[in-house]
Amino acid sequence: MTVRAIPVRGEILAPGQPGYDDARRIWKGLDRRPSCIVRCADTSDLRNLVGYAAQERLPLAIAGAGHDIGARSMPDYALVASTAALTRVEIDAERRLAKVAPGARWGHVVEAAARHGLATTGASVATVGVAGFALHGGLGWLMRSLGTACDNIRELEMVTADGELRRIAPDSEPDLFWAMRGAGSNFGAVTSLTLQLHPITRVTAGMMLYPGEAAPAVLNAFRDITARAGDELVTHFYYNGSPDGAHSTGIGLCHTGDPADLATLLAPLAPLGEPVYDSVREMGIDDLQAVHDSSTPRGARYHLRAHYLSELDDSVSEAILARCRTVTAPFTQVFVEHMGGAVGRAPIDDSVFGGRHAGYSFLVINGWSSPEDDTTQIAWTRAFGDAVGPHATHGAYVNYLDYDEDHRIPGAYGSAYPRLRALKRRYDPANMFRFNRNIPPEVDDAAS
């Protein structure tokens, strides 16, 4: 690769250059060393890079906020287009739309939209990238009333592998509009996302935590709460380790309804007595992300496993609780997120997000500090996933798949997978965009 020939205005960073180490830092504490990172100064840089990669027959990685669970956006030895500096968010308050640049994080959208009394389904943590999150689904605090983030995509602009800048919307490239909402990183470099906003200014939200031993009772209470919850209540069961070895458990919640109703909705927790920590309070919508912001420090070692569950019966509850008792790492968090509501009501064939049928999403984020513990902690995470797997319903949420789970990608897309492969062949036959939850192009049987 002739680095000097890359036609961009932004910085071109090769190993050893000032800024290279900063640019390659991602959420996971991995030592990834691309051959070159281009810090895009504007979206024309992104377009020019796609053209350059096509001409040089190089695969191109697109790195936004770098929160990919499998660290796919920052591969060793590859050419990386970093959009991290492109964070502009424009709000059209009248039409309740946000036009979001490709490197924006959720914190940028929340802040800009809140100034107009608006919000949409975003990630639980402010530093997560809008693009990676929304192009592959997007589960968040507001999803039971507003749907997933990909349900709120109204329009995209993107550069496909042939260098063409395309407008993707229901009335323009409908095939791509379908595919981009769930499998988005496979078909091009997105230069902007237009998201639907909704009038929400205040919520009641926070965490109620109890000692780890209370986990069976908390999980039971969670099941009862979710059985009666309307769309205005999103909850998750939570279990975590801590640096001092103490475990805690509890419920995280966000309620957009009348705060006066909350005590009744949370009545199943009453027999547990007072929580040891209770941050549930009325807050402005712009404070919602702070509920989880500090829980997964950037740069730690992480490994994840996740499954969709149709219900929380005794056998899956016991499988989860048995593993929770064996947590040893300091930053481990176990979630059972309540899905359904608007997520389940959106038409299944409208997008390729595959989690419509799930009642719950199980997720273990195992986090530790020392590379010496990698083998033990990765094995522990896998064993947790294996214990819950037999109780899971079909499919997988691609945003939660770690680097060693690419074999689950076809199942994640289910019956949409063959059509996605055909589209991949049409728009990216050389698989230029492969540093993602990759969908290989359909093979031409006649040519093979």
Ligand SMILES: Cc1cc2nc3c(=O)[nH]c(=O)nc-3n(C[C@H](O)[C@H](O)[C@H](O)COP(=O)(O)OP(=O)(O)OC[C@H]3O[C@@H](n4cnc5c(N)ncnc54)[C@H](O)[C@@H]3O)c2cc1C
């Ligand atoms: C701390 C943390 C909290 C999280 N919380 C949630 C949550 O609440 N709900 C949830 O559903 N998920 C959550 N996730 C998962 C998250 O949604 C995914 O990891 C998501 O893909 C991250 O997107 P990113 O843009 O930050 O990551 P990146 O690593 O920058 O990108 C992720 C993928 O998207 C591709 N991509 C990025 N930008 C573009 C673009 N402009 N055009 C084309 N492709 C692009 C990349 O190439 C890569 O394949 C969380 C992850 C972390 C680490």
